[in-house]
Amino acid sequence: MNAGLSPDERADLVLKEMTLDEKVALLHGVGMPTDEPVTPENAPSNRGVGYAVGVPRLGIPGIDMSDAAYGVRSSGVNGRYSTALPANVAAAASWDPNAAFEFGALIGRELRAQGFNMSLGGGVNLTRDPRNGRTFEYLGEDLFWRERWWPSSLKERNRRTSSATSALCAERPGERPQLGQHHHQQAGCARKRPARV
Numbered sequence: 001m002n003a004g005l006s007p008d009e010r011a012d013l014v015l016k017e018m019t020l021d022e023k024v025a026l027l028h029g030v031g032m033p034t035d036e037p038v039t040p041e042n043a044p045s046n047r048g049v050g051y052a053v054g055v056p057r058l059g060i061p062g063i064d065m066s067d068a069a070y071g072v073r074s075s076g077v078n079g080r081y082s083t084a085l086p087a088n089v090a091a092a093a094s095w096d097p098n099a100a101f102e103f104g105a106l107i108g109r110e111l112r113a114q115g116f117n118m119s120l121g122g123g124v125n126l127t128r129d130p131r132n133g134r135t136f137e138y139l140g141e142d143l144f145w146r147e148r149w150w151p152s153s154l155k156e157r158n159r160r161t162s163s164a165t166s167a168l169c170a171e172r173p174g175e176r177p178q179l180g181q182h183h184h185q186q187a188g189c190a191r192k193r194p195a196r197v
Contacts, residue, residue, distance in 0.1 A: 001059075014058055022055050029053075029063070034074055046115045047078050061117065068157075069121035069137040072110045082110040087136040097148060104153035111157070119157050 001010055015023075029052040030041040045051035050065035067073035070091070072082035083106060085091065091103050111119050121137060 014060070017058055018055060022058075026052050026055065026060070026063070034077070048116055049073060049120060050118075063118050064116045065118040065120050066111060066114070066116040067121045068107045068111055068116075068119040071107065072114055072116070073121075075110075075114060078114075080114050082114070089136065089138060089140045092139040092142075100148075100153045101155075104155065104157045107153075108157040108159065 001013070005013070018026075029050050030039070030045075031051070032049055033042040033045040033047045033051050034049060036042065041053055042051050044053075044062055046064045046066070048064055048066040050063070052063040054060045054062040070085040070087055072080075075082040085103060085106070091099065094100075107119065111117075
């Protein structure tokens with residue numbers, strides 16, 4: 001592969017070489033190895049929350065995912081241990097961008113040490129409904145702050161692993177009138193996407 005090409009150009013060349021089955025397998029994955037018996041497809045996985053078989057003939061590694069909103073999930077079950085960090089809303093309450101960086105750096109180091117190459121989680125949703133079971137993963141109400149804190153944390157996770165994502169921010173009808181369309185779109189709450197910071 002010509003390293004002089006842009007990442008997008010190299011990705012386009014690899015996509016042209018992939019078969020339809022390889023593309024589907026990479027996007028679909030083989031489930032949640034943590035909860036499933038070992039199979040030939042998920043055997044190379046790290047027993048995290050998701051695994052997608054790579055394409056060795058093209059140098060594409062398997063994608064080994066772990067939830068890591070506030071530390072690497074279920075490490076002890078796999079005979080490994082990681083730091084249990086404060087809930088994201090508590091970490092964001094520090095109002096310290098350096099703390100966000102260190103938060104992401106620690107999670108990234110521990111993901112890499114445990115063999116994961118994708119971090120899932122952490123959320124940027126508003127905490128408006130106490131019945132939401134994932135509120136502990138969100139950064140709270142302040143749009144300005146969470147737009148500064150979360151990217152710093154994700155940037156460091158991405159530097160130490162292959163990819164980090166922000167958890168889905170579901171739009172709730174009760175939230176939209178307070179935020180308005182413009183702010184809701186700025187917060188990136190309508191989709192789940194890999195962070196590119």
